[in-house]
Amino acid sequence: MATTRRIAAIASTIAVVVCAAGGARATEVGYSRQYGVGAVVGDPTGLSGKIWIGSTNAIDLGIGFYGYGYRGGCFHDRDGRLICDRGTGYGSTSLHVDYLWESKLVEAKGKVQLDWHIGAGGRALFIGDPCASGCWDFGVRGPIGLDLTFNQPSFLEVFLEIAPAFYLVPGMFLAMEGGLGVRGYF
Numbered sequence: 001m002a003t004t005r006r007i008a009a010i011a012s013t014i015a016v017v018v019c020a021a022g023g024a025r026a027t028e029v030g031y032s033r034q035y036g037v038g039a040v041v042g043d044p045t046g047l048s049g050k051i052w053i054g055s056t057n058a059i060d061l062g063i064g065f066y067g068y069g070y071r072g073g074c075f076h077d078r079d080g081r082l083i084c085d086r087g088t089g090y091g092s093t094s095l096h097v098d099y100l101w102e103s104k105l106v107e108a109k110g111k112v113q114l115d116w117h118i119g120a121g122g123r124a125l126f127i128g129d130p131c132a133s134g135c136w137d138f139g140v141r142g143p144i145g146l147d148l149t150f151n152q153p154s155f156l157e158v159f160l161e162i163a164p165a166f167y168l169v170p171g172m173f174l175a176m177e178g179g180l181g182v183r184g185y186f
Contacts, residue, residue, distance in 0.1 A: 029149045029157050033185035036157060040064065042179020044094040050157075050183055060098040060119065060143070096123040098143050098163075105146075115147040123165055123177075139167030141177065155185045 029036065034052040046064025053059060098121030106114040120142055127135035145161030162178035 029155065029185045033155055036183035036185045038157075038181055038183030040159075040161075040179040040181030042181075043177050044096075045179065046094070048181050048183060050100075056102050058100045058102060058117075060096075060100050060121070062094070062096045064094045065092070093126045094123060095126075096141065097121050098141065100143070102147065111151050113149045115149070116145070117147060117161075118142070118144045123167075125167075137167045137171070138169050139165050139175075141165035145178075157183045157185065159183070 036048075036050040038048050040046060040048045040062065044062065044064025046062060049061040051059045051061070098119040100117045100119035102115050102117040104113060104115050108114075120140070123139055123141050125137040127137065141163045142165075143161050143163035145159055148158045150156055158181070160178075160180050162176065165175045165177055167173050167175065
């Protein structure tokens with residue numbers, strides 16, 4: 001039931017962004033429209049933002065629910081106890097910030113533009129049950145992905161990204177993250 005409410009909240013956010021951006025003047029993503037808000041589905045699943053700080057550079061932000069679907073993994077808590085999670089759903093909250101460099105791959109007769117991006121950033125995880133309230137992880141990540149923008153509607157961006165992450169504290173481990181998302185720009 002809680003998962004359904006979260007998905008409905010994400011869908012509502014996308015609808016609000018699309019409707020709000022629809023009244024804006026026709027410009028291109030990353031040029032006149034520099035602020036994007038949307039949603040991403042994957043690991044993590046949640047809200048996504050992007051702020052263009054130059055013609056080829058942007059800051060990517062995200063807040064999400066890490067551990068989508070069947071989690072079933074085991075980890076050690078701060079005291080070295082082995083904890084195995086056999087539950088389902090969104091177990092943890094995730095925050096990330098990445099610096100991106102983006103470059104055009106293809107422009108199809110002024111109708112769509114396909115870019116690729118690479119970047120570096122960090123992610124913090126705040127682990128939910130069964131760890132209770134004291135568990136967290138922090139690491140660095142290197143996203144690489146594709147971004148598709150359109151002439152009509154000119155405010156929309158669809159993106160696909162993978163991001164290898166190396167968690168450093170309190171324990172070290174490697175994870176592969178990524179997702180498919182959409183952002184509306186204003």
